[in-house]
Amino acid sequence: MWLGLPAATPAQEALPLDRVVQRVLARNATLTGIRADAGAARAAADVARSAWFPRVSFSEAWQRSNEPVFVFGSLLSARRFAAANFAIDTLNHPPATAAFRSTVAVDQIVFDGGRLRAVTDAARSEADAAALSIDARAADLVVAATETFGRVLRAQAARKAADAGVASARQDRARAAERRDAGLATDGDVLALDVHVAALERQRIQAAGDAGVAIAELNRLMGESIDRDWSAVDAAPATEEPLPALGELLDGVDAARPDIRRADAMRQAAEHAGRAAGRLLVPQVGVQAALDLAGTEFAHRASGWIAGGALQWTFSTGGAELARVRLAAEQLARARADAEDARAAARVDVVTAYRRLETARLQQVATRSAVAQARESQRIVRDRFDAGMAGVNDVLRASSDLLDAESNDVAARVDALVAAAALSRAAGHLPRS
Numbered sequence: 001m002w003l004g005l006p007a008a009t010p011a012q013e014a015l016p017l018d019r020v021v022q023r024v025l026a027r028n029a030t031l032t033g034i035r036a037d038a039g040a041a042r043a044a045a046d047v048a049r050s051a052w053f054p055r056v057s058f059s060e061a062w063q064r065s066n067e068p069v070f071v072f073g074s075l076l077s078a079r080r081f082a083a084a085n086f087a088i089d090t091l092n093h094p095p096a097t098a099a100f101r102s103t104v105a106v107d108q109i110v111f112d113g114g115r116l117r118a119v120t121d122a123a124r125s126e127a128d129a130a131a132l133s134i135d136a137r138a139a140d141l142v143v144a145a146t147e148t149f150g151r152v153l154r155a156q157a158a159r160k161a162a163d164a165g166v167a168s169a170r171q172d173r174a175r176a177a178e179r180r181d182a183g184l185a186t187d188g189d190v191l192a193l194d195v196h197v198a199a200l201e202r203q204r205i206q207a208a209g210d211a212g213v214a215i216a217e218l219n220r221l222m223g224e225s226i227d228r229d230w231s232a233v234d235a236a237p238a239t240e241e242p243l244p245a246l247g248e249l250l251d252g253v254d255a256a257r258p259d260i261r262r263a264d265a266m267r268q269a270a271e272h273a274g275r276a277a278g279r280l281l282v283p284q285v286g287v288q289a290a291l292d293l294a295g296t297e298f299a300h301r302a303s304g305w306i307a308g309g310a311l312q313w314t315f316s317t318g319g320a321e322l323a324r325v326r327l328a329a330e331q332l333a334r335a336r337a338d339a340e341d342a343r344a345a346a347r348v349d350v351v352t353a354y355r356r357l358e359t360a361r362l363q364q365v366a367t368r369s370a371v372a373q374a375r376e377s378q379r380i381v382r383d384r385f386d387a388g389m390a391g392v393n394d395v396l397r398a399s400s401d402l403l404d405a406e407s408n409d410v411a412a413r414v415d416a417l418v419a420a421a422a423l424s425r426a427a428g429h430l431p432r433s
Contacts, residue, residue, distance in 0.1 A: 016233040017149050017417065020218060024145045025138055025431060027223030034130075034137050041123075041130035048123035051116050054108040059101075066096040074099035077294035079302035100298050105290040113282030114275065122272035129265035135258035139425040141221065146421040148218045150414035152232040155211035157410035161403050162204035168378075169197045172395050175386060189392040196396055234413075243357065249350050249427045256428025257346050263339040270335035274328035280321040283313035349426035357419035364416055367409035374398075374405035 025031065065071065071094040075081040078099075084090065109116065173193040179185035219226050254260055287309045295301030315321055381398040384390035424431075 013230040014233050015230050017146065020149055020222065020232075021142055021145055021431060023222040023224070024141050028141055028221055029223060031134065031137055031141060034134050038127070038130040038134055041127040045120070045123040045127040048120045051109070052120065054106050057103075057105045057107075059103045061101045061103075062098065064096055064098045066094055068092060068094055070099070071095075071097045074294070074296060077101070077292070077302065077304070078296050078300075080296055098296055100295050100301060102293040102301070103290055105288065107286060107288050109284055109286045111285040113279040115279035115282065115284075118272045118276035118279060122269045122276060125265050125269035125272060129262045129269065132258045132262035132265060135430050136262060138431055139258065139428075142431045143418070143421045143425050145218065145221050146418050148214050148221065149232055150418055151214035152211055152218065153234060153414055154407075154410055155207045155214060156232060156234075158207035158407060159204055159211065161406045162200050162207060165200045165399060165403055166197060166204065169193060169200060169399065172382070172385070172392075172399075173197060176392060179388070184388055185392070192392050192396065196399065243354065246351070246354050249354065249423075250347055253346050253350055253426070253428055254343060257342075257426075258428065258430065260339070260342045260346055260428075263335070263342040267332070267335040267339045270328070270332040274325070274332050277321070277324045277328040280324060281315055283311055285309065285311050346426065346428075350423070353419060353423035353426040357416065357423050360412060360416035360419045363412040364409075367405065367412045370405040371402075371409050374402040378402050 063070070063074075068091060072081075072085075072091070074097055075085060085094075173190060176185050176189045176193050180187060180190055215229065216226050219228050287307075289307045290305065292304045292306070293301040294304070378398040378401070381390050381394050385392075385395050
């Protein structure tokens with residue numbers, strides 16, 4: 001399906017910006033993938049936390065053999081050993097015997113110098129960072145969707161202006177032809193208007209192509225079929241509400257911005273990882289207990305138990321543990337630098353978006369006035385042209401001025417939309433689906 005910008009029909013859906021944003025937040029494939037990453041990070045944190053709890057294992061085994069040691073041990077475990085089994089011939093050539101064994105074992109680490117706690121805290125911080133990535137990416141997508149929506153609005157406005165310009169230019173061409181037939185104009189005047197009509201037709205075709213590209217991009221962001229066609233509802237006029245104080249926005253940016261909070265979470269994760277690396281040379285102490293049920297028949301078994309503890313102390317003779325400590329220290333330095341850079345970049349974002357929104361609002365006032373003036377100027381020039389007091393060049397210049405003024409007016413409204421979305425993102429005002 002061709003993605004031009006045909007005239008609106010009852011079947012064509014008209015979408016305002018807020019509905020486009022809702023669809024992007026609900027259906028965007030990249031955002032869905034980031035949510036899955038956050039879920040995986042939460043699962044990894046649960047895996048790390050589970051090391052705090054006892055580990056229980058169960059096994060059920062069956063074996064049959066006539067190997068002397070196996071038969072001797074199996075009979076002892078089953079409490080079935082008798083005096084006859086001490087016979088030399090029986091010991092050397094025992095009959096094949098079956099062995100059934102069920103074992104329930106419990107292992108628990110009771111001391112590791114804080115390594116498990118540090119690993120768990122690091123995993124929890126990484127999960128927090130992954131969750132904050134969702135909000136940061138959502139804010140970026142809102143700005144991207146707003147910018148692309150603005151491209152659709154500009155293309156629609158350019159198409160509409162070109163349509164109106166073609167209609168007016170054809171009327172002007174008809175007047176010029178009448179004046180030429182009356183001896184008041186030349187063939188060059190008529191040809192100049194024909195060229196003007198052709199240029200407007202080209203602008204209309206270009207606008208249709210631009211709209212098709214922008215709509216396809218927005219369809220991708222919204223998770224829609226790429227060839228789905230719709231029209232954008234025009235931007236609302238500039239709000240008269242005063243902007244919040246720039247200082248207030250800057251004061252609250254650290255607590256509000258998800259990327260800053262994510263950088264802080266990654267810094268905390270690096271700190272915990274460094275603590276865990278520093279505990280690698282600390283021995284681990286654990287306790288174990290097991291219950292054993294053994295027998296030569298499935299239904300008849302004897303029980304036994306075992307309990308104990310173990311100290312495990314391992315280290316690399318090549319200095320791997322010390323190298324991991326240095327690695328963790330460098331990663332922490334990087335995480336701290338990233339956090340500081342995120343804070344500085346956020347403040348630049350706030351100031352830039354704030355000034356751009358101020359400028360866009362002022363431009364909207366100016367462009368609305370320019371459009372009104374250009375329309376009145378075109379009306380006066382056409383009246384003068386009809387009265388024979390203005391030439392074709394004046395008509396063409398007035399028409400071009402009106403097209404430029406209308407284009408600038410739409411551009412100012414779109415710039416205000418994009419700047420408002422950028423300021424919302426910069427200040428950490430999170431979008432909601």
